Amino acid sequence: MIMILYVALGVILGFVILILLIWFWIKFKLRKFSSHLAEALSNMGGVGVPPLRIELEKNDQLEWTDSAKKKSTTEALESLGYWVAGSFDSYAPVHVKMLGFKNPDLPGFALIYEVDQANAFYLDLVCEMSDGTQITVSTAPDDGMDHPEFSKMIRMDHLNLSDESHVNQLHNRMLEEIAGKTVVDHTDKSFEEVFKKSWARTMDWRIERGGITTEEVMRVSAKEGRTDLSDEEIEMVKQPWKQEISYFIDEQIRKTYLKETNMSGDEWEEMVDRIFIVHERSDVESIISELADTISYSDDFDEDDDLYERTETQLKSLFNSADSIMDGFHRALDLLPADKKYSLHGSTNHPWKGEIYLSPPYDEDEDEDY
Incomplete structure (x- = not known):
């Protein structure tokens, strides 16, 4: 296996958002298919592959589609000891709005993100263990995509982020998951730096697999109601x-x-x-x-x-x-x-x-x- 050298940063952020974007990209491509392959080929442009390395653009004036939910979720996180570590735009390749948080008491991070094209507004809480694995508790639904072996995913997509008690439930679940474990503290690093390292680690895992797999394409297609892909x-x-x-x-x-x-x-x-x-x-x-x-x-x-x-x-x-x-x-x-x-x-x-x-x-x- 090709060995990739990583700087010792918290490679724990961005995993769910990356998986979501890959899922969205596959859905876009599948919807471009028509009954005639030639027509499908002519329509393949418009959305590129998510970048193998990502850049974040700082933006303190983000315009959130669901500003009320963003406000209530932020207030709930702040009451739990999280503090805002930066707001960013990214185009990966669709527009993603992100608000990052740190919580030195966990220690860990939180990420609110909104993807307009997917009508998505989600919250992830993430911590890294001393063995290099990561735990993510997320409100994002199951997407049919594979996950790397270094990531444990807990999905709580039934939660309503407009309800402060539901944000508390997400946080309490993270506390249960890390209880008795050694959590690595990377909150002294910038949110942007940690996020980019996480993205690179997950994309390197994708590179090792050759991109997306036939099974992933078929699972996403099935969720879209298509089981007859050639x-x-x-x-x-x-x-x-x-x-x-x-x-x-x-x-x-x-x-x-x-x-x-x-x-x-x-x-x-x-x-x-x-x-x-x-x-x-x-x-x-x-x-x-x-x-x-x-x-x-x-x-x-x-x-x-x-x-x-x-x-x-x-x-x-x-x-x-x-x-x-x-x-x-x-x-x-x-x-x-x-x-x-x-x-x-x-x-x-x-x-x-x-x-x-x-x-x-x-x-x-x-x-x-x-």
Whole structure:
């Protein structure tokens, strides 16, 4: 398993809100499907994958849709020893309004959040244990999504946050859960910093799983009343996650490699357009497209218009039979013509294991002949 190094902060916030946003994203994609797949494909834009790393924008003038509930919930929390630690906007990718709290007496955090597009207003209470696990007591309903092994989730979605006694019930349940356990105090850290670390930890768990799973898509679909999703529709929901994960790791490897090789800016600029990064979360479709382009472009004397399609089919078969993505790529390199080989330039092990190749140099003189 890829090892991810974390700064020792409270990676305990944002878990439920992230799961909610993923659930909302899947629902959006499923609702975009029509009876005709071509029409569904044309409608896939509009909402992107939740970011693998999140940014919060401080905003002390948030306009809450349910301002009365926000006010009563805040007052109830303050009476229990919580104090406001910041209000924020985030676009992940839909607009989320957040009001964070700290409670040094637990110690732990609370989060009020509102997602307009999902008509959602929820409250989470969170604490981290000394073994790195987290306990979350939330008013958010079950969403059908999987949870990481480091998180224990208690849902109390029957509670009415307009009733102060119901907020007290949520708090008392947390007290029951942490009784006799060692709770780690991170309340000296900024709310924003703790939230972002939590988001990163949960997203890294998602990356390890390859994004969202077929089972998750099917469970959310069933909740929406659809149990007849085709394999192609399921893959359409999963594919954007694979692409986003591939791009994210590409950029992490690129930055690490640039730093470790100590190349000058001029040296990097000369080769940056030829850099091709491969890792075990690479988007296979993108690799196949890149190599098929290289192979079909290199065969100057073949007038077969189907060369690209035949090469693509061959590469798909090769990757399907490979032990891993990198194994498939290594085998695919053998198909390249001698004058169009990719050369291994280096590799990385942290934070992600990957290989950095240089694609064949672009022949400007040859291009001018066409």
